Amino acid sequence: MPGLTIGDEIPNLEVETTHGKFKLHDFIGNQWTIIFSHPGDFTPVCTTELGLMAKYSAEFEKRGAKLLGLSCDGVQSHNEWIKDIEAHTPGCKVNYPIIADPNRDIMKQLNMVDPDEKDPNGFPTPSRALHIVGTDKKVKLSFLYPATTGRNMDEIVRVLDSLQKAAKNKVATPANWKQGEPVVISPSVTNDEAKKMFPQGFETKDLPSKKEYLRFTNV
Amino acid sequence: MPGLTIGDEIPNLEVETTHGKFKLHDFIGNQWTIIFSHPGDFTPVCTTELGLMAKYSAEFEKRGAKLLGLSCDGVQSHNEWIKDIEAHTPGCKVNYPIIADPNRDIMKQLNMVDPDEKDPNGFPTPSRALHIVGTDKKVKLSFLYPATTGRNMDEIVRVLDSLQKAAKNKVATPANWKQGEPVVISPSVTNDEAKKMFPQGFETKDLPSKKEYLRFTNV
Numbered sequence: 001m002p003g004l005t006i007g008d009e010i011p012n013l014e015v016e017t018t019h020g021k022f023k024l025h026d027f028i029g030n031q032w033t034i035i036f037s038h039p040g041d042f043t044p045v046c047t048t049e050l051g052l053m054a055k056y057s058a059e060f061e062k063r064g065a066k067l068l069g070l071s072c073d074g075v076q077s078h079n080e081w082i083k084d085i086e087a088h089t090p091g092c093k094v095n096y097p098i099i100a101d102p103n104r105d106i107m108k109q110l111n112m113v114d115p116d117e118k119d120p121n122g123f124p125t126p127s128r129a130l131h132i133v134g135t136d137k138k139v140k141l142s143f144l145y146p147a148t149t150g151r152n153m154d155e156i157v158r159v160l161d162s163l164q165k166a167a168k169n170k171v172a173t174p175a176n177w178k179q180g181e182p183v184v185i186s187p188s189v190t191n192d193e194a195k196k197m198f199p200q201g202f203e204t205k206d207l208p209s210k211k212e213y214l215r216f217t218n219v
Numbered sequence: 220m221p222g223l224t225i226g227d228e229i230p231n232l233e234v235e236t237t238h239g240k241f242k243l244h245d246f247i248g249n250q251w252t253i254i255f256s257h258p259g260d261f262t263p264v265c266t267t268e269l270g271l272m273a274k275y276s277a278e279f280e281k282r283g284a285k286l287l288g289l290s291c292d293g294v295q296s297h298n299e300w301i302k303d304i305e306a307h308t309p310g311c312k313v314n315y316p317i318i319a320d321p322n323r324d325i326m327k328q329l330n331m332v333d334p335d336e337k338d339p340n341g342f343p344t345p346s347r348a349l350h351i352v353g354t355d356k357k358v359k360l361s362f363l364y365p366a367t368t369g370r371n372m373d374e375i376v377r378v379l380d381s382l383q384k385a386a387k388n389k390v391a392t393p394a395n396w397k398q399g400e401p402v403v404i405s406p407s408v409t410n411d412e413a414k415k416m417f418p419q420g421f422e423t424k425d426l427p428s429k430k431e432y433l434r435f436t437n438v
Contacts, residue, residue: 006346006365007335044403044433048393083427116226127225141368144361145378146225148385148405150394155374159364166367174267175369184263186367208302214263 003111009137010035011109017068018078019097025137027097032065032164033133034156037112037126040119041073041081045128045150050082050098051089056153057096063160067096070107071126075100101126117147130156132163169219170197182216191215222330228356229254230328236287237297238316244356246316251284251383252352253375256331256345259338260292260300264347264369269317270308275372276315282379286315289326290345294319320345336366349375351382388438389416404434 004010012025027033036053038046053067060067071078078098085094101107107126114127128145140163145151162173171183185194185202194202194215202217223229229252231244246252255272257265272286279286290297297317304313320326326345333346347364359382364370381392390402404413404421413421413434421436 005334006363042428042430042432043406045391045393047433048395048403052394080428084430084433087427088424088433115224141365142363144225144363146360146382146385148391149360149378149381150392150396152374152377152395154395155371158371159368162368163365166365172264172367173369174264175271176267176371176373177369184267187262205307208306209261209299211261211303213261214266214303214307 004109004131004139005111006139006142008139010131010133010139013106013109015099015101015106016075017097017099018075018082018094027066027068028133028137030135032063032135032160033068034060034065034130034160035068035070035110035133036128036130036151037070037107037110038128039114039117039125039147040071041077042084045147046071047081047085047088049128049150050094051085051092052153053096054085054092054094055089056157059153059157060160063157063164065160069096069098070101070110070112071098072101072104072107072123074102111142114147132156132160134163134167165219171217171219182218185215185217187213223328223350223358224330225358225361227358229350229352229358232325232328234318234320234325235294236316236318237294237301237313246285246287247352247356249354251282251354251379252287253279253284253349253379254287254289254329254352255347255349255370256289256326256329257347258333258336258344258366259290260296261303264366265290266300266304266307268347268369269313270304270311271372272315273304273311273313274308275376278372278376279379282376282383284379288315288317289320289329289331290317291320291323291326291342293321330361333366351375351379353382353386384438390436390438401435401437404436406432410434 082094112126112129119125130143131139132141134140161179170186170189198217202215204212205214301313331345331348338344349362350358351360353359380398389405389408417436421434423431424433
């Protein structure tokens with residue numbers, strides 16, 4: 001995945017979408033944004049993914065996060081395809097914009113090109129990439145899944161919860177963490193600082209090294 | 220995440236690990252391999268992650284997959300730290316090797332540098348990167364999580380199941396798919412081919428476009 005990565009600001013590209021033309025920074029505003037690409041319209045995995053993204057859109061909205069899709073097909077194709085998506089996932093409205101990228105330029109600048117797949121004409125196709133962008137318009141986390149593996153909406157919600165937690169407090173989330181479970185205090189926080197920062201208290205794990213780095217709290 | 224990506228062969232580097240020195244290709248052999256890096260020994264999230272990797276190692280073994288960790292600390296530090304990991308996750312043995320990379324060279328070649336974090340001395344640190352490598356020694360899937368978000372072992376098992384399914388059959392797995400659920404037939408397979416390839420039958424979804432691309436089967 002050469003190019004755009006964690007810590008980089010999303011370039012302020014003008015994009016054509018199923019919701020009209022806009023600049024990426026205007027769309028993002030100061031909200032968390034999930035930008036996800038998919039190999040092509042009228043393809044099986046993508047249809048299930050975009051349907052579930054719509055099904056989960058209330059979860060993302062609750063977290064103040066916007067959704068933005070991308071594939072290299074045109075707006076008209078996207079609009080026709082949305083009918084299939086909504087028919088396959090009944091009760092779901094694809095209420096987020098999908099970028100049209102027929103010139104395959106946006107996907108390059110957003111680092112969403114599949115290095116391992118070509119379309120039937122030999123042109124590069126978008127990967128199953130996903131960037132979570134923070135309110136500062138910087139990439140916070142990226143997935144790169146191959147064309148054959150559909151993404152997991154629950155994992156996207158889980159990592160968004162983690163990123164939002166870490167953006168508000170000096171904490172990180174342990175392996176397999178889910179919303180509501182204890183978090184760990186960042187190593188950069190001293191014990192004295194932690195006492196002030198976390199008046200609710202924290203539990204320091206007693207480890208063989210006797211180093212006090214594994215400190216759990218609830219925020 | 221510049222550098223090594225999906226479709227690339229893992230470079231055949233000689234590495235020093237908690238299980239001695241070996242070359243990466245010798246270690247991988249013809250098995251699926253999960254190579255994962257972590258920011259540092261004696262840090263909170265990593266301790267929970269490596270413990271859970273050990274706890275899930277039977278799941279990975281069942282799927283014929285090997286595990287290989289990496290951080291830029293030395294072997295002695297890794298060995299001391301393993302005592303903490305095993306104390307924190309009781310009943311778990313860290314039975315997989317952890318690469319020592321004090322010169323920070325391996326992590327660069329494996330594309331596991333965190334572009335957004337530095338250690339207290341200003342040196343680059345490994346990211347929470349993870350590559351799943353196929354039996355052909357090529358990268359099949361990559362995650363890039365920030366230091367503050369621990370990974371999800373269930374998602375790693377899920378995507379491994381998907382990759383193995385797709386490697387054996389001309390299928391892909393839909394969004395949120397789990398082992399045992401129906402898969403979709405790849406768009407490159409014609410209906411006539413599908414009838415021969417999937418004698419168990421398949422169900423073609425009736426969609427508004429009348430295009431027959433969403434075909435579910437069980438393999």
